[in-house]
């Protein structure tokens with residue numbers, strides 16, 4: 315087996331983390347790996363929020379279904395399906411005006427694009443956990459951001 319397949323097979327969710335800090339070059343390598351994931355139509359309909367602030371990690375550990383392991387992590391990354399990015403792109407590029415002027419049909423971004431963004435985000439997450447694993451940084455998904463989005467969006 316090559317090293318990539320070994321890394322994929324060795325990865326498992328970790329919920330207890332060492333005190334070792336994540337070096338800045340490790341963080342950059344992980345984020346760069348996320349950004350290299352394929353995205354639908356190359357639209358990159360997602361955003362990443364990197365959280366290293368201990369207070370916020372602690373709050374997340376409570377608001378995300380009381381999972382203490384989140385507070386003990388050195389870093390969390392929230393991946394968001396970012397439908398707004400496509401709406402902004404349409405606005406800034408005057409897509410509607412161009413289509414109207416050229417007698418072309420016009421489809422504004424719709425709900426299915428939100429799902430595309432979700433797929434983009436999940437694809438990037440998996441690159442992230444594999445990249446982290448490959449440099450000995452354990453990880454665990456946590457999925458309760460949406461359930462409490464009214465609370466989280468005010469952070």
Ligand SMILES: Cc1cc2nc3c(=O)[nH]c(=O)nc-3n(C[C@H](O)[C@H](O)[C@H](O)COP(=O)(O)O)c2cc1C
Nearest residue numbers: 325326327328329378379381383454455456457458
């Ligand atoms: C979308 C998603 C959400 C998850 N949410 C949580 C979570 O909130 N807390 C947790 O401890 N594990 C979470 N997990 C991790 C799964 O429980 C874990 O991947 C699964 O049990 C298989 O174990 P493994 O990753 O060690 O192979 C999540 C995984 C995925 C893919």
